[in-house]
Amino acid sequence: AAVPAGGLALLLVLLWAPWQALHGAPLTELSGDQDFQLFLQRNLEFTHKIRRDVAALQRVVCDTLQLCKEDELLLAQQDLDMAQAPVEQCHKRTFQAETCFSQIRAGLRIYHGSLATVLALLPKHAGLVETLQLDVANLSSNIQQQMEDLGLATVTYPTENQDPLPTFSSHFHHQVGGFFILANFQRFLETAYRALRHLASL
Secondary structure, eight states, X not given: OBOOHHHHHHHHHHHHXXXXXXXXXXXXXXXXXXXXXXXXXXXXXXXXXXXXXXXXXXXXXXXXXXXXBGGGTHHHHTTOOOOOOOOGGGTOTTOOHHHHHHHHHHHHHHHHHHHHHHHHHOGGGHHHHHHHHHHHHHHHHHHHHHHHHTTOOOOOOOSSOOSOOOOOSSHHHHHHHHHHHHHHHHHHHXXXXXXXXXXHTO
């Protein structure tokens, strides 16, 4: 999906500034762990694959529903009650792998459930959506396993997603909701990818 130039510039500024501060973060104790580095490399590639699949669904939404640009849908977005996954712990100057990983896992759970909204909109592309849901669940599981291996605190989520799906007042709002689920998920994945890449660079 296209991103307006001004919005992209603002997004880059917001993402770049905090990450500049992370290079002094106290994470060097993890940098020499070969298993941890292997985990990072594999899941950087996995996260990149998920981002490509989300982008593919965004193109489908654009081609099928003619919903392509966020700036044209901001007014409709105001009528929606859309859950967004916080990832501010992955931007803080006092960056800690435990809190960032916990937020990434919590966010993956939210978006895994929200993809059901997209699935309902794009039944002809069910295979892609279901593959994406499986990949999201696997990425969350990978992060949980690594946290356990590092002795970090984890939260065990139920197998079945318990969060209620968003409700929409009209079919159009359902379509707009699906559009923003994918747009927000793509931004979330960008932050997760940057977090993993930062850890890999230590």
